[in-house]
Amino acid sequence: MTEVWLIRHGETPWNVERRVQGWEDIPLNGTGVGQAQALGRHLAHLRTAGTEFDAIYSSDLKRAHQTATIASESLGLEPRLEPGMRERNYGVLQGLISTSMHEHQPEATAIWRSREPEAALPGGESLGTFHRRVVGTVDALASRHPGERIVVVSHGGAMDIMWRHASQVDLRASRAAPLLNASINRLEVGPQGWKIIAWGEVAHLDKVTDTVGNDVTP
Numbered sequence: 001m002t003e004v005w006l007i008r009h010g011e012t013p014w015n016v017e018r019r020v021q022g023w024e025d026i027p028l029n030g031t032g033v034g035q036a037q038a039l040g041r042h043l044a045h046l047r048t049a050g051t052e053f054d055a056i057y058s059s060d061l062k063r064a065h066q067t068a069t070i071a072s073e074s075l076g077l078e079p080r081l082e083p084g085m086r087e088r089n090y091g092v093l094q095g096l097i098s099t100s101m102h103e104h105q106p107e108a109t110a111i112w113r114s115r116e117p118e119a120a121l122p123g124g125e126s127l128g129t130f131h132r133r134v135v136g137t138v139d140a141l142a143s144r145h146p147g148e149r150i151v152v153v154s155h156g157g158a159m160d161i162m163w164r165h166a167s168q169v170d171l172r173a174s175r176a177a178p179l180l181n182a183s184i185n186r187l188e189v190g191p192q193g194w195k196i197i198a199w200g201e202v203a204h205l206d207k208v209t210d211t212v213g214n215d216v217t218p
Contacts, residue, residue, distance in 0.1 A: 042204035084137030091124025
């Protein structure tokens, strides 16, 4: 089995605005940088206490790669880019505010809300295609690191896919797991299947400051 520490990227300006990001390459905001720094301090503390990390992978989108780069500075590991861990491509919905996107793209919004696995978003991916991409990528990463512990920095949608796959929850069902910025979510992944160890850990974010030193603790 491989222990996978799945981490969502830190906060971005579009997270604050509730704007659909998808494959749009949005950087972290000041709070997101602070979250990544807090995550890095926590991982370094764990390493000092005996928890070793064998590799760090990241989505190739800027917000994930920034988070991985900042968090891994004290671990002596260089993040490896893994495009398969990108967020879902939301096509024509990207850039729209989630609460009002039905006003601009009613048909695409209806597809998104239906959660029909094989219904593709115009210009984007179907939920089923996204599921196969994320699960296939994680299985491939685990096969490279049997018996090891790896960190994977990704996105909320990918986290949802991984939670569903490990919990055997249908893609059409309502989600019951948090998808928190800079959270730690631990899984065991191997030939016998996936198992959740812990989910939504954010105690390491109890004290977060932004890039100019302001306390922005959630």
